[in-house]
Amino acid sequence: MKYSIRKKELEVIISLFNSLSKVKNFNELLEIIIDSSRILANCDGGTIYIKNDEDMLEFAHSKSYFLSSKYSEEVVQEIFKPFQLNIDENSIAGYCALTKKIINISDIQKFGNLVQFKYNDYWDKKYGYNTISILTVPLINNQNDLIGVLQLINAKDKETGKISYFSPRVEYIIDMISKQSAIAIYNFQLTNKLYVSQVETILKLGIASxxxxxxxxxxxxxxxxxxxxxxxxxxxxxxxxxxxxxxxxxxxxxxxxxxxxxxxxxxxxxxxxxxxxxxxxxxxxxxxxxxxxxxxxxxxxxxxxxxxxxxxxxxxxxxxxxxxxxxxxxxxxxxxxxxxxxxxxxxxxxxxxxxxxxxxxxxxxxxxxxxxxxxxxxxxxxxxxxxxxxxxxxxxxxxxxxxxxxxxxxxx
Amino acid sequence: MKYSIRKKELEVIISLFNSLSKVKNFNELLEIIIDSSRILANCDGGTIYIKNDEDMLEFAHSKSYFLSSKYSEEVVQEIFKPFQLNIDENSIAGYCALTKKIINISDIQKFGNLVQFKYNDYWDKKYGYNTISILTVPLINNQNDLIGVLQLINAKDKETGKISYFSPRVEYIIDMISKQSAIAIYNFQLTNKLYVSQVETILKLGIASxxxxxxxxxxxxxxxxxxxxxxxxxxxxxxxxxxxxxxxxxxxxxxxxxxxxxxxxxxxxxxxxxxxxxxxxxxxxxxxxxxxxxxxxxxxxxxxxxxxxxxxxxxxxxxxxxxxxxxxxxxxxxxxxxxxxxxxxxxxxxxxxxxxxxxxxxxxxxxxxxxxxxxxxxxxxxxxxxxxxxxxxxxxxxxxxxxxxxxxxxxx
Known part of the structure; x- marks a missing residue:
């Protein structure tokens, strides 16, 4: 292991791994991954995008302490309305999915114009959010297929509580759990598809008869x-x-x-x-x-x-x-x-x-x-x-x- | 967490959890579970029994440093020939499966006659094995169904290398990984069954047509x-x-x-x-x-x-x-x-x-x-x-x- 892992972190990781194979519901699965990631990275927000059958990144689940404290449940629901992104350089998540590489940006305000992809500050302006640091990690299964993207926003400094950057150590830990998470998501999708397919084939046989x-x-x-x-x-x-x-x-x-x-x-x-x-x-x-x-x-x-x-x-x-x-x-x-x-x-x-x-x-x-x-x-x-x-x-x-x-x- | 976990152990646990969802082959899955358990428990041998469709415990996989060093690959294969056990008090594994409880025996020679189940020393006599300590852990999935049994033999003392008992700390760690392992085995069985069932239903549709x-x-x-x-x-x-x-x-x-x-x-x-x-x-x-x-x-x-x-x-x-x-x-x-x-x-x-x-x-x-x-x-x-x-x-x-x-x- 490259970095030593603290006991508290270990507890979060083990509890996440325990949950990954247990959950029965897709949203619950995504929520557990985002929650564990936010604790491990000590950051404000987390979003998971899932690649759909049309090779688009679909916004799947998101959580933010800041938005949850500032707005009512309904407004947060409204903010997190589903949308899709292309897998290309027009967004950070899209670019991460395209290259299958981690993108760790310490200050998007400073570096936003220097990078290949575009940063869309529409949300920030609309909801008074101040995005600074962004850690974007590809979710890749064991066949090296892209499953989705995990994006974390605004790491906080442990001492001061101020918004800071995602350290290499945090990047390492999030990368580690992202692998397990990707496989869990993939397994869930696979089992689900297999089940639907089985049930429908049986129905077709029934109809045929x-x-x-x-x-x-x-x-x-x-x-x-x-x-x-x-x-x-x-x-x-x-x-x-x-x-x-x-x-x-x-x-x-x-x-x-x-x-x-x-x-x-x-x-x-x-x-x-x-x-x-x-x-x-x-x-x-x-x-x-x-x-x-x-x-x-x-x-x-x-x-x-x-x-x-x-x-x-x-x-x-x-x-x-x-x-x-x-x-x-x-x-x-x-x-x-x-x-x-x-x-x-x-x-x-x-x-x-x-x-x-x-x-x-x-x-x-x-x-x-x-x-x-x-x-x-x-x-x-x-x-x-x-x-x-x-x-x-x-x-x-x-x-x-x-x-x-x-x-x-x-x-x- | 009840006990502190050392960094080395953590590496084994994380690597096991990583592998659990990745393996494509059932035997490989069992081998990884046994290998990780032997390292974590510092013991000689490990066996996994899997409950089959007839509610019997089926010997599924086993490894022993002692037997592997003493006998050729063929003899070890012969020793580990598949057999079945009833889920009842006539064997330790059967009793563990029946009660779904961990059985930790520090010295089977001393306590063998005091317990409810029978200890069969046929193997010991035949192959010159000297079974002393036995840790038997039920493999239970998240629906609390019995999937199988993990049995570890002859813990070794870290200092002296002599055969010793399985400590409460080791019991705790093995219990923890056994939960994850059981779910991985269960998921593997489930996906496999679903796939077979899907393929065969399609074949039936083809035959019908x-x-x-x-x-x-x-x-x-x-x-x-x-x-x-x-x-x-x-x-x-x-x-x-x-x-x-x-x-x-x-x-x-x-x-x-x-x-x-x-x-x-x-x-x-x-x-x-x-x-x-x-x-x-x-x-x-x-x-x-x-x-x-x-x-x-x-x-x-x-x-x-x-x-x-x-x-x-x-x-x-x-x-x-x-x-x-x-x-x-x-x-x-x-x-x-x-x-x-x-x-x-x-x-x-x-x-x-x-x-x-x-x-x-x-x-x-x-x-x-x-x-x-x-x-x-x-x-x-x-x-x-x-x-x-x-x-x-x-x-x-x-x-x-x-x-x-x-x-x-x-x-x-």
């Missing part, structure tokens, strides 16, 4: 939310319940293997046709099986068993009672309830009282009796979900853009 | 790998290329919207039927569009444009040249090349020379001329991929298990 028989987004949303609720009431684990929600969206994927002549027949399937239709459970399991991913293992089990019945009269295996996997029993109930309680082109919706009677009548026959009781108990929550995803219309226009070309898919 | 017209896993694997190779040669970015690989698997998802009567017609589509078949590009874009996830944005673009041709004679939009998104041009080439170079039920495979002529003939007509040149240049790599995924048979039996029940899906 209902594409031909015109089931809607909202049917998938409702039945998967009902399934999640049931799963949570039984197991009490949020992550299990969320996995059941995602997995349940894929329950009918096997339908893509059923011939149109049967899948799209409006009514009256004969015995043979029924048998063929029922194979969607097996096709679904064939498509989804043999995955390492828990959510797909659940999905395969659900696809195979969501038409089994508690009394053993279901298909394709005729499993009975608890031999049917819990998730299969859950989705059976959620799926049937949604079919009953929703309007379709060919039928009206049952009233809730009718649905309730139906479930109670099928308790121990079609459905797991325990699940029926839980479901009826949680009906208020169920109806809240139903009302949230009530519309069965597709409201989004079929617009698609490729670069500058905008295509109306419905018109081709 | 080819389900009816009996394209195979291997077609998807080959064409997506060709696409990845081309994407990498053009852009030089690994993550972009991997995204193109994943996105390209979904290029035909719109086929699920095409009526069987047309999709499954062996040959000779009339003009109207062709138009309907061509709509699979539009259906694909409709299913995949409007996602926040980059991979799905790519996939939507590919689905819509993988039948466009460089000279503007393709469908559905008749785009020309660079107005066709790069990814669409890439997949067009990769998909056609795989169709030509593979055997299908109804046709033999073209020879590579024939394929080459075909591509060169279509250079600037069907295909982006630049991509054709690059593809032909990289033919050796292409053929390697082709040979790796040559078989078009489905070798895995259709076996599926639900709990104890094993189902042969193909027999139902």
């Amino acid at each position: 209902e594409y031909k028989d015109k089931e809607t987004y909202n049917h998938l949303r409702r039945m998967s939310e009902y399934s999640k609720l049931l799963a949570y009431k039984i197991k009490g684990s949020n992550s299990y319940a969320e996995n059941v929600r995602l997995a349940s969206m894929m329950h009918d994927i096997g339908k893509i293997g059923v011939p149109d002549s049967i899948l799209l027949k409006p009514a009256g399937l004969d015995q043979n046709e029924k048998k063929t239709m029922q194979k969607h459970t097996i096709y679904g399991a064939m498509i989804l099986k043999d995955s390492e991913a828990f959510v797909l293992q659940l999905a395969a089990r659900i696809a195979l068993t969501h038409h089994e019945k508690w009394d053993g009269t279901g298909y394709p295996l005729g499993l009975k009672g608890e031999a049917i996997p819990l998730e299969g029993r859950i989705v059976a109930l959620a799926d049937v309830f949604d079919a009953l309680s929703s309007k379709r082109v060919y039928k009206e919706a049952m009233t809730i009282d009718e649905c309730k009677s139906f479930l109670l009548n099928e308790k121990g026959k079609h459905f797991d009796p325990n699940l029926v009781d839980i479901f009826i108990e949680m009906l208020p929550e169920v109806l809240e979900i139903r009302d949230r995803y009530l519309s069965d219309e597709n409201i989004s226009p079929e617009i698609f853009s490729i670069g500058d070309i905008i295509v109306d898919l419905s018109s081709i | 080819e389900y009816k017209d009996k394209e195979t896993y291997n077609h998807l694997r080959r064409m997506s790998e060709y696409s990845k190779l081309l994407a990498y040669k053009i852009k030089g970015s690994n993550s972009y290329a991997e995204n193109v690989r994943l996105a390209s698997m979904m290029h035909d998802i719109g086929k699920i919207g095409v009526p069987d009567s047309i999709l499954l017609k062996p040959a000779g589509l009339d003009q109207n039927e062709k138009k309907t078949m061509q709509k699979h590009t539009i259906y694909g874009a409709m299913i995949l569009k409007d996602s926040e996830a980059f991979v799905l944005q790519l996939a939507a673009r590919i689905a819509l444009t993988h039948h466009e041709k460089w000279d503007g004679t393709g469908y559905p939009l008749g785009l020309k040249g660079e107005a066709i998104p790069l990814e669409g041009r890439i997949v067009a080439l990769a998909d056609v090349f795989d169709a030509l170079s593979s055997k299908r039920v109804y046709k033999e495979a073209m020879t590579i020379d024939e394929c080459k002529s075909f591509l060169l003939n279509e250079k600037g007509k069907h295909f982006d001329p630049n991509l054709v040149d690059i593809f032909i240049e990289m033919l050796p790599e292409v053929l390697e991929i082709r040979d790796r995924y040559l078989s078009d048979e489905n070798i895995s039996p259709e076996i599926f298990s639900i709990g104890d029940i094993i189902v042969d899906l193909s027999s139902i």
